[in-house]
Amino acid sequence: MNADDVLVFSAGALRGHRLRTGLSLLGVGIGVCAVVLLTSLGEGARRYVTAEFASLGTNLLIVLPGKTETTGMAPVIGGVPHDLTVEDAEALERQVRQIRKLAPLSVGTAAAQFGERSREITIVGTTAAMLGVRRLRLQSGQYLPEGAERDRAVCVIGAKLQSELFPSRNPLGAMLRLGDERYRIIGVMAPRGMSMGMDMDEVVHIPVVRHLRMFNRRSLFRILVDAGSHDSIEPARTAILRVLTERHDDEEDVTVLTQDAVLSAFGRILGMLTAALTGIAAISLSVAGIGIMNVMLVSVSERTREIGLLKALGASRGQVLAMFLVEAAIIATAGGVAGLGVAFVATRAFAVVYPAFPIDPPAWAVVAALGVSVSVGIVFGALPARRAARLDPVAALTRR
Template identity: 35%
Template sequence: MKIMELVFMAMRTVLANPLRTILTMLGVIIGVGSVVTLVALGNGTSDQIAKQYENLGTNLLVVTANGNGRATQLDYSELMRFEQFPEFKTVAPTMSKPNSNIKYDRTQSTYSLIGTNDRYLEITKSKIAKGRFLSEADLEFRTNVVILGSEVSKKFFGLLDPVGEDVNIDGIVFTVIGLLEPKGSNITGTSVDSAVIVPLETARRQFKLGSIRTTYIEAPTKDDIYKAQTTMTQYLTYKFKSADNFTLTNQDELLTAKTAATDTLTNQLVAVACISLLVGGIGIMNIMLVTVSERTREIGIRKSIGAKRRNILFQFLVEATVISGMGGLIGLLLGIGFSIAWPHLYPAQTTKISLDISIYAFLFSAFVGVVFGLYPANKASKLRPIDALRFD
């Protein structure tokens, strides 16, 4: 008997009991659908993490001074000298003041204030929407100028141009010279959209912020960032006398670690989802054993008119494979559908369907049908015609 004839015969048998067939396929449907959806979510999350790191730059090194006092103070002029080394492209020291009180006209709110230099715009991959950013003159003369994030500007000025307006920051008047384009949060959860940026020395003098706590360093390439990390480690260890007094965060290492963690979690969830496929296979074996019992007389008649053992074996094996394959196909379509619909239901999350994993999941579902259908098919093929015909 040709394989296509066996497939059509199996399809007729399967469709003759649609409810039983659907219940049998349920484990396979859930298994394949879960694998496709979970992998799509995992891939989407990994891409989202990578994009967030790209927003801040993967060639970025963040230096944080731990503790208080002169022993852990970073010097601005010393930090800027590192730009003379080839492994250092840009250096942007910062000091911050959270919950700064901002007033304009009758509107009042609190935002994070950042004191930095003119390199901060480039190093955070931000862009100016209107006006300009800080200049060397602003830093040198400690001018009372401020750049507003998009959320801050919207809060106080709506859609109007804030450039040239005066705002009150903790009782001190600053002139708005620039507006940043919306950028969103980076991987650390911080965002320039809700920040107000002033010259470093102005922030130190006007708000008594003390010393530089955080410095952003950009290297020309990914390879250079590790050289820069080594150089900064040596410098800070010598300056602070202890490696416990500072923290160096390598964005490339963080990206690798985050991606690895996401991949591990996705693989674990996929492994759990695969259990549904095995449970579905057990269900297929169970229903095929029942089918063999129900069709014992049919098997006896077929054998008595010349059907060989392999014909019976292939008939029931193809039937089990068709059940699992149909379940896999339905699960595949449902998984793709959920993956496409998920970002619409939860806009904060993205998905990315993996064609390879989807195909492997479907093929594995068919393989499950072969494995778990083998025993019932073998049992049916071994029935003796005389015993099968006597079966009631």
């Protein structure tokens, strides 16, 4: 018996029971489709978040006040973290040679008013370096000034604010009231969207010293550091910690996050998510496998007389086994391919509706889904096929 004879026979048997075949195909198809779609979503979420962080700037370190981990017994004196000040930022810039660029960051909310229009907005206090550190781009005008002029009362507004506050005129040169002070608009940011939990298009940038004064603060929210190259991230981190500990009375009361650490943490979380989704999908695949087994068992008992006949005509146990296994494998493969097709169409449709979300199904998931569905078919087809192969020909033939 050749392989193609087995195939022809099994395919013929499946064609003879269209409804049953169709339903088992559906089961496997849904299983495979679920695997591919869910892993696509998981992977897409991971890539989306990764891309989001990468857009912050690749060799970024983030310095924030306070220590995130507890360190045993509380010190007798002190214990309250020191402020992270503008002077700290300046010291870092002077003393840590791995720092290519450094931008202090202070964030607060205040009322912005232009003419009759007024609204609450997020105000960011920083320096000219922010442009490079965060890879921001200007739509028009210029960013915050450097050097001697850096504390002037000027501001740069986000793209959305421009369209909301200045729908019909060029905002450059206009005076914007922020809190109690008036700032001259010198630039408009290019649209950027959400980043670091803020809508960058609705933010006003002002010089950091003015910002701290406006909100009556001493401490910065963050210091963003561009380490220049990937290799200098760790040395920069160590140096920053050393300098700040020295400045803060030998107390290590700041935290330095590297983007790598943040990314890998998110990567781990989202990897877990993908794994969980894959697990759920795998369950649906094995349910499909049990469906195949069920259908094949029914098929074997319905075709008992046929099996008896095949044996009387000279079919060996191995041949009967092969024919039923191939039936199960055909269902699993065809169902798998159909499921892939549906999943492909669904991901295309998703990509059209949400273009920002990278939903391409990962290659491993496609290969694994197909591979698993075929092996599910064979594994769950094995029991019915063995039952068929072991049927006693006399008993099978004479059954009514």
